[in-house]
Every structure is written in structure tokens, then in C-alpha cells.
Amino acid sequence: MDNIRNGRFKTGMTDEAAIYTSSLEADKLLFEADIKTNFAHTSMLKHEGIVDEEIADKILCALDSLKEEGYDALVFDPSVEDVHMAIENYVTSKIGPDAGFMHTAKSRNDQVACDVRLVLREEIINIQVGILEFMEGLVEMAGEHLEDVFIGFTHLQHAQPITIAHHLMAHVQALKRDYERLNDTYKRVNLNPLGSAAMATTSFPINRQLTTDLLGFDAYLENSMDGVSTRDFIAESVFDLVSLCTTLSKICEELVLWSTYEFGVIEMADEYSSTSSIMPQKKNPDVAELARGKCAIVNGELVTILTILKAIAYTYNRDLQEITPHLWNSLKVTKDTLSIVTKMLLSVEFKTERCAELAGKNFATATDLADIMVREKQIPFRTAHKIVGRIVNEATTKNMVEEDITSKFIDDISAELGFDKLNLADDLIQRALNPVENVRIRSVPGGPAPEMVEIARENIKEFLNAEFEK
Numbered sequence: 432m433d434n435i436r437n438g439r440f441k442t443g444m445t446d447e448a449a450i451y452t453s454s455l456e457a458d459k460l461l462f463e464a465d466i467k468t469n470f471a472h473t474s475m476l477k478h479e480g481i482v483d484e485e486i487a488d489k490i491l492c493a494l495d496s497l498k499e500e501g502y503d504a505l506v507f508d509p510s511v512e513d514v515h516m517a518i519e520n521y522v523t524s525k526i527g528p529d530a531g532f533m534h535t536a537k538s539r540n541d542q543v544a545c546d547v548r549l550v551l552r553e554e555i556i557n558i559q560v561g562i563l564e565f566m567e568g569l570v571e572m573a574g575e576h577l578e579d580v581f582i583g584f585t586h587l588q589h590a591q592p593i594t595i596a597h598h599l600m601a602h603v604q605a606l607k608r609d610y611e612r613l614n615d616t617y618k619r620v621n622l623n624p625l626g627s628a629a630m631a632t633t634s635f636p637i638n639r640q641l642t643t644d645l646l647g648f649d650a651y652l653e654n655s656m657d658g659v660s661t662r663d664f665i666a667e668s669v670f671d672l673v674s675l676c677t678t679l680s681k682i683c684e685e686l687v688l689w690s691t692y693e694f695g696v697i698e699m700a701d702e703y704s705s706t707s708s709i710m711p712q713k714k715n716p717d718v719a720e721l722a723r724g725k726c727a728i729v730n731g732e733l734v735t736i737l738t739i740l741k742a743i744a745y746t747y748n749r750d751l752q753e754i755t756p757h758l759w760n761s762l763k764v765t766k767d768t769l770s771i772v773t774k775m776l777l778s779v780e781f782k783t784e785r786c787a788e789l790a791g792k793n794f795a796t797a798t799d800l801a802d803i804m805v806r807e808k809q810i811p812f813r814t815a816h817k818i819v820g821r822i823v824n825e826a827t828t829k830n831m832v833e834e835d836i837t838s839k840f841i842d843d844i845s846a847e848l849g850f851d852k853l854n855l856a857d858d859l860i861q862r863a864l865n866p867v868e869n870v871r872i873r874s875v876p877g878g879p880a881p882e883m884v885e886i887a888r889e890n891i892k893e894f895l896n897a898e899f900e901k
């Protein structure tokens with residue numbers, strides 16, 4: 432087959448150089464998009480009378496049959512640099528040299544940018560659907576644990592009682608932002624670079640609005656130099672994937688911790704666990720660990736992409752080709768991880784008794800003891816904080832637990848610190864130290880009280896219904 436080198440050069444590349452510069456592997460995923468791009472471009476050339484109608488129809492027909500026959504119909508020899516040339520060669524093999532009209536007012540530079548945008552916008556939607564499904568599952572799971580108290584952590588130390596539902600709904604909010612971030616990015620992905628040609632548009636009277644409409648883009652890119660050289664839409668998309676993977680990885684980190692003997696708050700499904708070849712008792716959270724590990728790959732891909740981009744002089748440089756496989760890999764790792772983490776988390780069983788036990792221990796309810804001092808005795812919160820801090824200090828050295836804290840014990844400490852006696856009723860003290868009560872009275876927007884979490888669930892359900900309908 433004749434090829435684009437035959438004019439300028441008298442020889443081909445060495446095989447080594449041809450292989451080194453080829454993008455064919457990554458181009459496989461561009462196959463369908465490249466047919467669409469060629470189809471829209473050729474239709475536009477025909478519509479504007481730039482290419483003879485009969486020739487354009489022959490080209491469109493050949494593109495149609497390639498679509499039918501699929502990727503395997505393409506012929507690759509070392510002279511074929513990329514999928515764009517392979518497709519042009521296919522059309523040539525069907526209709527002869529008239530195939531060459533297809534490339535009027537087009538360059539592989541605007542073509543590849545267009546193809547990548549077409550594929551990426553579909554992938555963004557697929558990932559968004561996955562996020563919505565995960566959110567939906569979590570909202571349902573939360574509904575089963577509205578009243579189940581659990582311990583919340585800061586610094587991985589017992590902080591305050593929450594509910595399992597409240598914790599799950601925290602993940603839902605993070606996922607919602609990951610979803611919305613992709614919505615915003617989509618607006619900048621769904622723009623048409625076609626017509627930029629190599630970098631300075633063309634002398635032919637092309638109709639950029641027509642290819643924009645045919646390909647379902649929102650608008651065309653307004654500067655042809657920008658059109659062929661920008662890949663910020665890829666960097667931005669991969670950042671969004673990094674953000675989503677960070678959410679997923681943090682979830683996995685918790686699952687690993689929660690499934691330990693020491694935490695003992697969840698039972699992982701056998702389907703998502705492994706055992707040891709030597710220690711027969713082992714149940715290891717390998718899927719969660721691998722998901723956590725694989726998320727690092729996407730972080731790395733983002734850095735690779737940004738590093739390629741930072742030294743590109745305007746406009747197209749071949750370095751840009753090197754970005755595409757990193758985009759594909761980011762998408763694949765993210766999709767696979769989102770899918771498996773969804774299934775794994777939704778199959779987890781919470782050990783609700785253990786969760787409640789942890790919530791009531793280790794003075795996780797101490798903030799409320801300080802709060803009732805403020806409420807009942809009108810002392811400044813800082814004073815109450817000091818008294819309760821000393822109460823916990825003494826109680827823990829004396830191996831006392833929440834039930835051992837009496838009005839007298841509190842007043843002795845208060846006096847020791849130079850404050851008035853508080854005379855708090857014992858039942859009030861015990862209520863303050865009760866984790867269920869702690870959760871019940873945190874009935875402010877965003878709080879863990881069951882009715883507040885229920886409102887949050889309803890809001891998310893409404894959001895999900897609206898998004899699923901789109």
C-alpha cells in the first residue's frame with residue numbers, strides 16, 4: 432500500500448523506529464470514534480460542496496462497511512503509523528485513490544483530538560452511572576442502620592458516637608461530589624476540535640458547526656492552535672478519576688481496619704476475601720487491599736500526563752500521543768475498582784453489637800458531659816472542658832468506666848480545680864454518657880440523629896432519581 436512517507440522520503444522508517452513511534456496499541460480504543468469522525472467530516476465536505484457528492488458517498492459507504500466488519504478488517508504493516516492511516520488505507524482498498532479526498536481540510540492532529548474526546552465523553556458517563564449505583568446501594572444500606580450506633584474517629588482515636596448510617600452517608604456525599612466534578616469536566620470534554628486541521632485551520636470553506644452538530648458536541652473550540660494542542664481536558668478528567676479513586680481507596684482502608692480482630696466491626700463476604708497458603712485460619716481482605724493499591728496507579732497516571740504536558744511548545748507535538756494510553760489505563764483501573772468496591776462494600780455485614788459497644792466506651796461521650804455542664808449550670812464551655820478532661824484523666828488511671836462517674840466524683844474534681852460544685856443529677860450524667868442519647872440529641876442539619884440522616888437519605892434519593900432520568 433502506498434503511504435504518506437512516499438513523497439517526502441525515499442525510504443521507510445527502520446522497523447525499530449516504526450514500532451517505537453506507533454500508537455496502534457492505544458488506538459484500538461479509537462477505532463469506532465475515528466470512523467465517526469471521518470464520517471462527520473466527509474458528510475460536512477459533501478454538504479459544503481468541497482468534495483464531489485458521488486465521491487463523498489463512496490467514502491461514506493466504505494466507512495459504513497468498515498464499521499460492520501470491525502477492527503479486524505484493518506490491515507497493519509510496519510508503514511501504518513496509527514489507526515487513522517489504517518482506516519484511510521481501508522477506504523483506499525475499497526474505492527481507490529478517491530479515498531484521499533477524505534483527508535481534505537483535515538489533519539490527524541485535529542482528528543485524534545476529536546476521537547479521544549468522543550471516547551472519553553462516553554467513558555465519563557459510564558463511570559458516572561457506576562457512581563450513582565454505588566450511591567444508591569449505600570443509601571439503602573444506611574436505611575438499615577439508621578439507629579445503629581457506632582464510634583466515630585478523629586486521628587483514628589475514639590472521638591464521638593455516630594451511627595453506621597451516618598458514616599455510610601458521609602461516603603455518599605463524597606461520591607456525589609466526584610459525580611458532579613465529572614459533570615463539570617464533561618462540559619470541557621464535549622467540545623469539537625475538528626476543523627483545526629494541522630493547527631491553522633484550512634483554506635477550504637468548512638462548516639465547523641455542522642461537524643459539531645453531527646458529532647453531538649456542545650460547541651467547537653474557538654482557536655485552532657488550542658484545538659490541536661490542548662489535552663487539559665484529559666488532565667482534568669484524570670484528576671476527577673484520582674478524586675474518585677481517593678474516595679474508594681479511603682473506603683477500602685476502613686474496610687481493612689474494620690475487618691481486623693481488634694476493630695471487629697464488620698464481616699467481609701467470603702467472595703471478597705482470601706486465605707493463606709500456610710495459616711489455615713486466615714481471612715484476608717485482599718480485594719480491598721488491591722483496590723487501595725490500584726488507586727495509586729491512577730495518581731501516577733495523572734502525574735505522568737501533567738509532566739508530558741508541561742513542556743509542549745504550541746501546537747501539536749508527538750509527545751501528545753504518549754498521553755492517550757495513560758488516559759485509557761486510568762479509565763480502566765477506575766472502572767474496575769469502582770465496580771468491585773461497590774459490590775464488596777454492599778456485601779459487608781456490620782456487627783452492630785460490637786459497633787454499639789465501641790461507641791459507649793473509652794469516654795467517646797465525654798463532649799456531652801461537658802455540654803450538659805454548659806446547658807444546665809451555665810458555666811463556660813472551656814471550664815467544662817477542663818473539668819471533664821480531668822474526670823477522664825482520673826477515671827482512666829483508676830480503671831473507672833462511664834457507669835462509675837457520679838455527681839460526687841465530678842464535684843470533687845471540680846473543687847480540686849478550684850471551681851464551684853456542679854450538683855448535676857446522676858441520671859443526667861448517665862444520660863450524657865449514653866451513646867444512643869448522644870446521637871439522638873445531635874439533631875441538627877448534617878448530624879447523626881436518625882431523623883437527620885433520614886432527611887439526608889431523602890435528599891440523595893431525590894438527586895439520584897433526577898440524575899438517573901437524564
Ligand code: ARG
Nearest residue numbers: 454513539540543751752755
Ligand atoms: N497517533 C497520533 C497521536 O495519537 C495521531 C496524530 C499524528 N499526527 C502527526 N502529525 N504525526 O497523537
